[in-house]
Amino acid sequence: DGGITQSPKYLFRKEGQNVTLSCEQNLNHDAMYWYRQDPGQGLRLIYYSQIVNDFQKGDIAEGYSVSREKKESFPLTVTSAQKNPTAFYLCASSPPGTSLHEQYFGPGTRLTVT
Amino acid sequence: GNSVTQMEGPVTLSEEAFLTINCTYTATGYPSLFWYVQYPGEGLQLLLKATKADDKGSNKGFEATYRKETTSFHLEKGSVQVSDSAVYFCALPERGSNYKLTFGKGTLLTVNP
Numbered sequence: 001d002g003g004i005t006q007s008p009k010y011l012f013r014k015e016g017q018n019v020t021l022s023c024e025q026n027l028n029h030d031a032m033y034w035y036r037q038d039p040g041q042g043l044r045l046i047y048y049s050q051i052v053n054d055f056q057k058g059d060i061a062e063g064y065s066v067s068r069e070k071k072e073s074f075p076l077t078v079t080s081a082q083k084n085p086t087a088f089y090l091c092a093s094s095p096p097g098t099s100l101h102e103q104y105f106g107p108g109t110r111l112t113v114t
Numbered sequence: 115g116n117s118v119t120q121m122e123g124p125v126t127l128s129e130e131a132f133l134t135i136n137c138t139y140t141a142t143g144y145p146s147l148f149w150y151v152q153y154p155g156e157g158l159q160l161l162l163k164a165t166k167a168d169d170k171g172s173n174k175g176f177e178a179t180y181r182k183e184t185t186s187f188h189l190e191k192g193s194v195q196v197s198d199s200a201v202y203f204c205a206l207p208e209r210g211s212n213y214k215l216t217f218g219k220g221t222l223l224t225v226n227p
Contacts, residue, residue, distance in 0.1 A: 006157075043203075101215055102163065
């Protein structure tokens with residue numbers, strides 16, 4: 001089945017450790033996104049990638065890094081510089097030939113840092 | 115810039131009741147409008163969209179009409195089910211961006227049997 005997969009579903013880390021969240025899609029989508037969701041809030045964009053080897057910072061990129069070496073994969077690293085990393089992280093992608101505003105989401109990874 | 119305001123929840127209904135979740139927007143021009151749904155513990159799913167004024171988006175029994183006169187995009191369903199319990203987000207493009215979305219804060223719907 002085609003779709004967006006994020007793993008793991010739950011992730012626990014100690015403060016001061018970097019952690020990488022996986023996002024894979026087999027939909028042949030070019031554009032991919034990372035969002036952060038906090039309780040009672042809407043989504044906030046962390047990073048955006050339109051094509052392989054290209055990505056742009058979103059509204060809250062500080063303390064995060066990404067890579068886009070393959071079309072299918074867009075991993076997000078939460079670094080120790082991120083002051084408040086505990087959150088629900090969502091990856092998304094957009095089909096070719098449609099508006100980039102039409103976005104399809106993965107199931108998310110809930111990160112807890114203590 | 116563009117923005118959306120959703121009715122605050124939570125909304126609690128009995129099964130088969132009529133649902134309305136209000137969404138009003140402020141925007142330059144007539145951008146596309148979206149409703150997303152997030153079931154417990156999951157990511158968001160695109161529920162429906164409307165790309166121009168007076169369009170009606172529909173999916174899974176849900177409908178929303180793009181009304182420029184009232185700058186609204188209210189989500190409706192004639193008869194809700196327990197399985198509709200979720201958080202619903204209204205969204206529109208951020209002004210001047212070809213990829214950024216501005217999301218509302220979400221409305222939690224709980225449907226009781």
